[in-house]
Structures are given as structure tokens and as C-alpha cells.
Amino acid sequence: MIRQKTRRTLVWGYLLWFCVLITGCSLEGWEAAGGQPGENASWISKEQDEGQLRVLFLDVGQGASQLLISPSGHTMLIDAGNNDKEDEMLGYLQAYGVRHLDLVIGTHPDADHIGGLDRVIDRVDIGQVYMPKVQSNTKTFESLLTSIRNKGLKVKTAKAGLDLAWDEQVQVKMLAPATSTDDNNNMSAVVKVTYGDTSFLLTGDAESESERAMLESGANLRADVLLVGHHGSKSSTTARFLNAVKPKYAVIQVGENSYGHPTKTILDRLAKQKVEVYRNDLQGTVEIVSDGKGYQIITER
Ligand SMILES: [Zn+2]
Numbered sequence: 001m002i003r004q005k006t007r008r009t010l011v012w013g014y015l016l017w018f019c020v021l022i023t024g025c026s027l028e029g030w031e032a033a034g035g036q037p038g039e040n041a042s043w044i045s046k047e048q049d050e051g052q053l054r055v056l057f058l059d060v061g062q063g064a065s066q067l068l069i070s071p072s073g074h075t076m077l078i079d080a081g082n083n084d085k086e087d088e089m090l091g092y093l094q095a096y097g098v099r100h101l102d103l104v105i106g107t108h109p110d111a112d113h114i115g116g117l118d119r120v121i122d123r124v125d126i127g128q129v130y131m132p133k134v135q136s137n138t139k140t141f142e143s144l145l146t147s148i149r150n151k152g153l154k155v156k157t158a159k160a161g162l163d164l165a166w167d168e169q170v171q172v173k174m175l176a177p178a179t180s181t182d183d184n185n186n187m188s189a190v191v192k193v194t195y196g197d198t199s200f201l202l203t204g205d206a207e208s209e210s211e212r213a214m215l216e217s218g219a220n221l222r223a224d225v226l227l228v229g230h231h232g233s234k235s236s237t238t239a240r241f242l243n244a245v246k247p248k249y250a251v252i253q254v255g256e257n258s259y260g261h262p263t264k265t266i267l268d269r270l271a272k273q274k275v276e277v278y279r280n281d282l283q284g285t286v287e288i289v290s291d292g293k294g295y296q297i298i299t300e301r
Helices: 010-023 027-032 039-043 083-095 117-123 139-150 208-217 239-245 264-272
Strands: 002-006 053-057 066-069 075-078 100-105 125-131 155-157 163-167 170-176 190-195 198-202 225-227 249-252 276-279 286-290 295-299
Touching: 053 190, 083 117, 100 117, 100 163, 117 139, 170 208, 198 286, 208 239, 239 264, 249 286, 264 276
Parallel strands: 002 295, 075 100, 100 125, 125 155, 198 225, 225 249, 249 276
Antiparallel strands: 053 066, 053 286, 066 075, 163 170, 170 190, 190 198, 286 295
């Protein structure tokens, strides 16, 4: 069962963001000051009904970031967009009332995924950090490691087979990387989140090589919601993988780009399988709420 709401409230999101940026005022302050955002602003909602899992595919332009809030209020951040999205990321966390992140996963060292993570780690209270065992000599990666070190945190290795403790009612399983390679994308941490009858597969930039390894690992890949690998590049979402996942809904985290993402090949493949597709470039932030039985999908526009 699915209910969908579309709300045109981008302007309120940005007002809030500028308010935070320029005056440093908090969301609470803004609300208390009598600025009635009106019914429309509720696409950014701090309210969460009991028993709900919220998975937010944050619009960070060409890049990726997913914020998850569990039924008991535990939080998880997977990736944080590019370097130039740092302030936006902090704005999102503040808007959603997130002051503590129980789990932080940097799927792989590419800038469009971990670029904004250093500032998030500097500014937010952090529980555990997971990243795959793959190195990068970029400034972005170095800066993330510095933030982690400065905070006194240790990086745990992201790899297939891990069960992450997050919320008693939600299973969080890591399905990749299942093998070792020096290819960053194929070292992406892939996470499957299961709550009741509902499931999400969050794939980072995993490409066909990693998809093959996941298939061969014998892990249960079936999921209703698929984060389409590598922004809809044709090097990911192979027919075999898509067949194993059999998603009902797919989200493509994509913004303006010169790579041709998402590719027609992948859009056609998803259409052929009758998968309902949501995109950050067309719909802004996409929020999928699960009550353990069905989904409610809320898009920013
Ligand atoms: Zn990427």
C-alpha cells in the first residue's frame, strides 16, 4: 500500500537554511519566534509517529546522502554529498532535529559521497563510523580522516556479512563489499535495512563487479526500495541484480551532471520491470516512511 504526497515547499526549506546560516538561529528558535511555516513546510517534519522508520534520500545535487531515523529515534547517516554541500547537510540535520548520529557510513572515498562528512563529524555527536578498507589520496578523504581522528573516533571496517546493531526492531545488514578490489566504486558499502515486511537496499556506487559478488554471496538481495547504484550509471543495476532485488520503488540520487546520469539504459530497464522511479533532480528530497507493513512516499516537489 502506498500513499504519496507532493509538497511544493522548497522555498521554506531554503528560508530555514539561510536563517540557520546567516543568523545562526536554530529551528526551534525560528518556530518559537512565530514564523508560521504553514502546512506546506511539513515536508521537513521533526514529528515522527511511533513505529515508523523514515528513510530520507536527501537532495544533495550530484552526489548521495541518506538519513535514516528508526522507530525508536535512532539515527543513521549514509554519505553526505559533496564538499560544497556541507552547510546544506548541517541544515538538513538541524531541520530534521538530528543532534546525534548513532551510525555513520561512508560508502566509499569518492567526494560526491564523503565530501560533506568531515563537517558533519566535526559538528555532530557521533556513535560509530563504518567505511570500507580502501584508501584514497585526495584532500577530501584526508580531511575526513582528520575529522574522525580529532573526534577520537575509530573507523570500523565496512564489509559483507556484518549485522549492525541500530534499533531492536530494524535489521541492518551489510551485503558489500563482498570481495576486495582497489576500485573505489566496487568497494562501496551496501546496506540492507529490513523493518517488518518492508525493506530498503542502499547501494552506494556499487557497480556490476560488486553486484555479481553480492549475487554469488547468496545473500538475500530482495528489497522493495532500491537506491539505484552509481546515480543511474549503466555500469550498475545489471538485469540479473535487478531481478534478484525485484524492487517496487527505486530512488536515483542525481543532480546536474556531465556523465549522462541517469542513463536511458537504466531508466528503460527499471521501466520494463515496472519499478516506480523517484529522482532527486526532479523531485528534490525523497522521503520514504515505513510502518513495517507499507510505505508512504513524500517528495519535496
Ligand atoms: Zn557517486
